[in-house]
Amino acid sequence: MSSNTSPPLRTDGLHHVTAISSDPQANVDVYTDVLGLRLVKRTVNFDDPGTYHLYYGDEVGSPGTVVTFFPFEGASGGRVGRGQTSATAFVIPQGSVEYWIDRLESSDAVDVDDPIERFGETVVPFRDHDGQPLELVTGESDIEPWDGGPVPAEHAIRGFHGVTLDSLNPDATGDVLETLGYERVGTAGERTRFRAADDRAAVVDLLDRPDGDRGRQGVGTVHHVAFRTADDETQEAWHDRLAEAGLQVTPQKDRQYFRSIYFREPGRILFEIATDGPGFDRDERVAELGTELKLPPWLEDDRESLEERLPALEVDRSIERTEGVN
Template sequence: MSVNTAGLHHVTAIAGEPQRNIDFYVTGLGLRLVKKTVNFDDPGTYHLYYGDTAGRPGSLITFFPWASVPDGRVGRGQSTSTAFSVPAGTLGWWRDHFSGLGVESTVTSASGDEERVSLRDPDGLQIDLVASSISDPRDPWDSASVPAEYAVRGQHSSVLTVGDPTKTVSLLTDDLGLRIVSERGNRIRLEAGDGGAGNIVDVVADPTGPQGLSAGGTVHHIAFRVPDQATQELWRRELVDRGHQVTAILDRQYFTSIYFREPGGVLFEIATDTPGFDIDEPLLELGRSLKLPPWLEPSRNAIENAVAKIELPAGNNPQLEEYTR
């Protein structure tokens, strides 16, 4: 392939109550709500984006929250856990922080190279925090609940669980440009771009486990980075030529996207780094107002009446809150 991904762009999951989701990811995980919009395919529900100060690619997790969504089933054909990078030596602070919020967390690995704590969000989605011996240089969001010295730097990695990893790994290496860096038991680790946090995918073989069911508490898809739409168009043509069933390029307002399923059943998206989240509201005000794309703007009144009423924690826009006092 003439195009390789630079790493992870975002993960999108399915949640229940939107206010509960906001409270956990803003107050609990210390991320910033960088965009409050709607699901363009179902405008009666929100699409909530969380990330760093500006919502840079590689920092993002997004949600479709449906209040009455049934529980999903985690299993084959899904991304089964999402990990975020935090500074070395901070996992004790994080465990105390979650304990104070009534959230149970468990140390799942501890070595000289990597420490990991696992927990579940209010809908049961598995979230891991990874503290690596390799420093993550990305700037964090300095939130009201999580000071910068402890804060999430961005995505660390995603786990793909499949029945047979052979074709999945082949696609990741041959078509997306990742490289295998380790194999341990039933787990194959691959990296994109410069490697390290934000560029890691673990493929786990689970031939006898249950098939995943996409609903509450599960990942809907994971997205990989491409710099711009021109490169995305080239990549799409090459993927189609290789026999993949790829969607047309879709305008997601803050990036453009194409989608296809890898052989193990996981839904992949390739999303552009541009134009970004500040095209329709200033950086200082990200996530403050409901933003709609031009084609949904005529339906604003109906949409605002259909979506649930939610409140944004004041700490999401601290400078703005101080300015408007």
């Protein structure tokens, strides 16, 4: 379906964020044991199958909750700066700030800063074991917290709040965000806030830092940001709309758990538009998500060699919920 006959297009917010990390076991430890997210899928980087692709989110990996990683052991550290996503933010409930500060400060794997106020919300900035900037932001979310992890449900992360983009061309990036259906809702200093129409994972903050250092991709940096679309039909409409706007958009790629198109916006940040389905339970029962290495059909013949190359991963499942899941 072309964009000329489609209903008005708008994204419902973020689908997922993909970053680059180092040691895969350390990555699992931080995002499951410290942050309390669920490892919902262990697969490989389809473009570099000798490396894991690890997905973390809520119980089922709902769109708007999933942070993913390419863990490259021994890779060089990156530098967060202009031309990159400079922070990924998660929602925590009102009243949970002190709990999270205590939890993060008690971990040797992360570095936490004092909370700040931003657009009327409390923000707890911290960095993971690779130095990647993360934030916890008080707010509301329609995501039910996963109650099978180490964080009590009343304090648990409820999906994404949003991301901060440190663009090399903020005006042009802002135009792209508006093409995606985001609305400018406020400005504070060098930061302009954009919000999607939906309430989940709806926020994108855009920085204007003309004198800031340019970023360098590597360990501790975000690789790309993905926005939601409902299905193949709307994704095709997005492809047409973005191409008409002069952006170089890839053909659709099958990522097994969603389908994707990619483009690099004028501020040099890699964007993806991903379908909501088919979801992470297409090849594992919900109770067993993330327990086995899952490969796409075209890599199954290489399973033995891949399993020999990939390091073993241990996930503490001793307190996961086992009842009430299919």
